[in-house]
Amino acid sequence: MFKSPLPPPRLPQPITREIGSTAPAAAADEYLQVAIEQALGELSLRVSCALSSPWTVLFGPSGAGKTSLLRVLGGLTRPDHGRVVLHGRTLVETERGTWVPPAERGIGFVTQRPALFPHMNVTENVSFGLSGLGRRSAAERVTEMLALFHAGHLADRAPAALSGGERQRVALARALAPEPRLLLLDEPFTGFDADLKSAVLEQLASWLSVRKIPALYVSHDVAEAFQTAADVIVIDAGLIQAHGPAHVVLATRREQLLQQLGAS
Helix, strand or coil: CCCCCCCCCCCCCCCCCCCCCCCCCCCCCCCEEEEEEEEECCEEEEEEEEECCCEEEEECCCCCCHHHHHHHHHCCCCCCEEEEEECCEEEEEHHHCEECCHHHCCEEEECCCCCCCCCCCHHHHHHCCCCCCCHHHHHHHHHHHHHHCCCHHHCCCCHHHCCHHHHHHHHHHHHHCCCCCEEEEECCCCCCCHHHHHHHHHHHHHHHHHHCCCEEEECCCHHHHHHCCCEEEEEECCEEEEEEEHHHHCHHHHHHHHHHHHHC
16 A cells, blocks of 8 residues: 555545555446556655545645646546546556547546637637537527626627636636536636635536536635535645545634634
């Protein structure tokens, strides 16, 4: 079993297995199974877990490996070793040479820096990836997505005319428009004020729940994890330190935050 270079954490530990071992049959409610190794300079990402919660927060310090894990899942980085299975479909299996390209994974990915197409307006950006829908259905989907992220008034604008927060909302709308099988969010609410972030997060969680689209979400905000009733994976130094319900895994951090608020 891999050994963490850190002292044993006090948080509850997940059950893990060594990469390369025979994987047990996935539980019926597990939509994602991951067992990967990836060298990242001085850091080695070693993750083995199975996800079943509709909303899972990746929590940990900067440089812990959270974004690197999302990049492996999204197909932007090839792991050195291991396996990724989404809804029973093997996306990566290094021993057999299996590799599904990013565009064929059915995964939406929104990062801190939205990469909109500069030559397309907002409507055209959100429509990208909806070629399988008829014109009317695609237009209705775009309208729905822009409304979800409070961006309907931006429909005809070019990306260059948008603020940072507006570009991020459009990127979220574009990622969700094709109704992906999994949504990866890497601190996507950068540039949002507190009220807008809270409103969008609540609406997003509800929209995903209705469509049974799970999300894996990088955040440093304890309150967000509790707002979405998420499971939490704590990552540090490339290793999973804890995995479980937010009220268990983040209990100590929540109490610390409440004490700080009470003292202010």
